[in-house]
Amino acid sequence: MGWKPAPGDSFAIPDRDLDEDTFVLSNMTIEVYPVPEGRVIGFNGTTEWALDDVELDEALWLPREDQLRDLLGGTFRSLRRGDAGYEVGITLLGEDRTFTAASPEEAYAAALLHLLAAAGL
Numbered sequence: 001m002g003w004k005p006a007p008g009d010s011f012a013i014p015d016r017d018l019d020e021d022t023f024v025l026s027n028m029t030i031e032v033y034p035v036p037e038g039r040v041i042g043f044n045g046t047t048e049w050a051l052d053d054v055e056l057d058e059a060l061w062l063p064r065e066d067q068l069r070d071l072l073g074g075t076f077r078s079l080r081r082g083d084a085g086y087e088v089g090i091t092l093l094g095e096d097r098t099f100t101a102a103s104p105e106e107a108y109a110a111a112l113l114h115l116l117a118a119a120g121l
Contacts, residue, residue: 003061005032005041010062013054022062032056068108075115079104092118 003009009025012018023030025041033042040053069076077096078089088099088107092115099110 003056005039005056005061007031008064009067010064011041011059012062013058014060063105063109065104065108068105068112071112072108072115075111079107090115 005011005025007025007027010022011025012022025031030041030043032039037055039056041056041059042053063071069079072088072090075090075092076088077091078087080087082100084100085102086100086104086107088104088111090097090099090111097111097114099107099114101107101110
């Protein structure tokens with residue numbers, strides 16, 4: 001399961017004094033393009049004066065709620081807001097589990113991490 005960058009995807013660039021910044025792929029300002037060594041994320045114009053491009057494996061994908069839900073696939077059962085935060089319910093091998101977090105994305109991510117661990121990944 002690898003990131004296939006598409007317009008609208010968010011990402012961060014760790015370890016370059018940009019840890020607090022989030023970038024969004026766009027067809028105009030930040031886009032992915034091939035180079036002989038692989039694929040890079042290019043910063044066009046004056047969007048980020050300190051960067052020309054970044055290798056794809058240097059970027060950290062920040063998946064959206066819908067992308068996380070899609071990755072849960074058929075195990076996903078529900079998303080609701082509870083007293084303790086957002087709750088994502090999944091069913092894995094007949095067992096119902098609920099994951100609670102402050103945001104929907106964090107609850108989806110916790111559920112996905114559980115699935116990956118159960119699969120030994």
